[in-house]
Amino acid sequence: MLGGLNTRVMLEYLPEIWQGFLATLFLSAASFVGAMVLGVLACALAIQPLRWLRAPAVVYVDAIRATPLLAQLYFLYFGLPRLGVVLPEMLIGIIALSLNSGAYMAEIIRSGILSIPRGQVEAGMSTGLSYLQRMRLIVLPQALRVTVSPLIGQAIVLIKDSSLLSLISVVELTRAGQRIAIDRFMPVEGLVATALGYLVLYYVLKSAAGAWQARNSLPGRG
Amino acid sequence: MIEFSGVNKWFGSLHVLRDISLTVARGEVVVVCGPSGSGKSTLIRCINGLEPFQSGRLLVDGTDLADRKALLRLRTEVGFVFQSFNLYPHKTALENVTLAPIHVRRLSRAQAEERGRALLEKVGLADKMDSYPHQLSGGQQQRVAIARSLCMQPKIMLFDEPTSALDPEMINEVLDVMVGLAREGMTMMVVTHEMGFARKVADRVIFMDRGAIVETAPPETFFTAPAHARTRDFLSKILHQ
Amino acid sequence: MVWFYLERIFGYWPVLLKGMGMTIGLSLLSLVIGVAIGFGFGIIRAGRNRWAARALGLYIDFFRATPFLVQVFIVFFILPQVGIELSAFAAGVVALSNMAACFIGEIVAAGLKAVPPGQSEAALASGMTRAQQMRLVVMPQAVRIITPSLVGQFVLLIKDSSVVSAIGLLDLTRSGWLIVQSVPNGLLVFGIVGVGYFIICYPLIHLSRRLERRGQAAFL
Secondary structure, three states: OHHHOOHHHHHHOHHHHHHHHHHHHHHHHHHHHHHHHHHHHHHHHHHOOOHHHHHHHHHHHHHHHOOOHHHHHHHHHHHHHHHOOOOOHHHHHHHHHHHHHHHHHHHHHHHHHHOOOHHHHHHHHHOOOOHHHHHHHHHHHHHHHHHHHHHHHHHHHHHHHHHHHHHHOOOOHHHHHHHHHHHHOOHHHHHHHHHHHHHHHHHHHHHHHHHHHHHHOOOOOO | OEEEEEEEEEEOOEEEEEEEEEEEOOOOEEEEEOOOOOOHHHHHHHHOOOOOOOEEEEEEOOEEOOOHHHHHHHHHHEEEEOOOOOOOOOOOHHHHHHHHHHHOOOOOHHHHHHHHHHHHHHOOOHHHOOOOHHHOOHHHHHHHHHHHHHOOOOOEEEEEOOOOOOOHHHHHHHHHHHHHHHHOOOEEEEEOOOHHHHHHHOOEEEEEEOOEEEEEEOHHHHHHOOOOHHHHHHHHHHHOO | OHHHHHHHHHOOHHHHHHHHHHHHHHHHHHHHHHHHHHHHHHHHHOOOOHHHHHHHHHHHHHHHHOOHHHHHHHHHHHHHHHOOOOOHHHHHHHHHHHHHHHHHHHHHHHHHHHOOHHHHHHHHHOOOOHHHHHHHHHHHHHHHHHHHHHHHHHHHHHHHHHHHHHHOOOOHHHHHHHHHHHOOOHHHHHHHHHHHHHHHHHHHHHHHHHHHHHHHHHOO
């Protein structure tokens, strides 16, 4: 099957695939930043002591986690114009991806913070550090180490999820591959080119996570 | 019953068993001691094929260990007690004891349970039949592990440092069970530093160092007049703890 | 105004109901197949045959690396080229269960490796065959370790099933997409669709969290 690949057509569409690849990178990077901001905010709300401030964070995280990204995407895509907000598809996509990944990031950061032994906080208390000082100087630096790998994992999920934006006609890697399929009736060539693009991103991030883990695991804690 | 002749084993370039020759007769109780890394655990792990070896011959109850097909049957004849108990955490004490008899020996559940209850009673755990391992103390867990091995009605029992993971106050409850077993005539090889146990029931004590058997002697000679300097050195260290 | 739209949307309730049924049916069927194959994958991945484990690892990596949408297209558009024609439903089941099997396979492999080696040694020492060790001693413990992540995986599978709407399968998401063409209020329509998913997924998320907490408390 792969022997019959029309590499000439694939090369001919290389510029479009490359553009799609870059668009996927850009979309994912922008959404990653947005998700990070939302994740930190939601996590900060979820771990602070006031119940009525925790509620919105919990509702946000659970609502996102219990519904599919595609439904969230359509919710914004078909819903925002109703509110008189007309945005380009790409921006809608970035908002949807940020909202979606933000909820997962909040969970990742939260479990990172909860993984810090209670004794660390108590040691900080006993030396007279305030809540914010304990967070900034003791808890967060340690929590960050354990969250890097899952955050990279979330980045991989984000990149793959961004393919759904092709369904609201954002031109990215998946959409670019479909162009070969549609223009030339060559779905195999289009999908192979697309898959290769994602595989590259996957292996780069996966080895980055591995390298980071190897270098930064805390001595004595694996 | 157990016959090593010229057995050698390497871990990569590390020579862990050097030219071991040793015979253990039926009903004999042999205690193996030596510093850590001397190869004593490896020695008894070879006897039921938990560790392969590279050269030499090992006969257990007439079966050549080189015969991988006979190994499975042989293991049912040789009980093994681990330093870290290795009880199955998802099974109760009684289920731990009856699992292999039911699935390997093909006993009926009723038969296996009858046998298992009797053995748990024998090791003093009649009231712990339905407890899970995490609900038991270390000494109790190790006694369940001994009952688990006995339930297969083995001809030989091997013990790999059975008391070294235990708190001091629990060591005796396990040793008492082992002494009882020795007095019943079980063939036993025991890797341990419990010299009181060796004095009481061992027929022979073996001292190993750097993969080789340095000295073999009956306990009275071993403790009062060891022949080798290395044995004396080792004994003075562990007896003065 | 909102009531007006709500009334119109509920005029479409048979479509919504059909979509919900499809989402549940598709997910359940793929779940059963995916779990069965996934356990097989896991045993091979954690097994002693290095080459089989590595070859399977490459296959699994491919499906972990590419978006599910691309996988759905591969099943729907490439398989017919090698003579395997599938209906949209069958294509959905194949793609979903295959992806689930890949993710579950890695979870199962990790669970098997997390069981202490002393456990299979003890089983070995009592004369059990490799199959008996796996069935009676190692797998039951691995299953306890991985149950929370497995349930989490089920939630992902249900949500991923929405992607199959892209090849025209009338699931819950697709039913929303159809309704929004004639009732132009995306917030309400997909709000209702979201509630549908929430009803299915939220109990599972809750269950997964509880299992996780219980596992930490009781087992170790």
